[in-house]
Amino acid sequence: MSVIYLLISVSIIIAIGFFIAFVVAVKTGQYDDDYTPSVRMLFDDEIKKVPNDKIKTPNNKIKITTEKQI
Template sequence: MSVIYLLISISIVVAVGFFVAFVKAVKSGQYDDDYTPSVRMLFDDELKKAKKNSKPNNNK
């Protein structure tokens, strides 16, 4: 029975550790921008085309 108490106390300590890490990440702004990553893949091709067009042409 004492093993159960030990495992429960260890699991509570681990859970509190993960909760503290989560709160620290939220306060530091880790999860602020949730829109841009979802649409970034839609604009990747346009960014690559813009980079190709902006290169100077030295072949005259």
């Protein structure tokens, strides 16, 4: 029975430690920017344009752009 009291007291001390770490993280601004990570994944890759002089087509009338597929 004394082991249960020991386990409960140790788990309460660990929970208080995690709560203090969370409060410190919130006060230092760890969770302030919640918009940028969601937008960053949308603009990760840029469209690369191939110059017309490198394309071997009649009269270079076709423009080709290459994109990465997700």
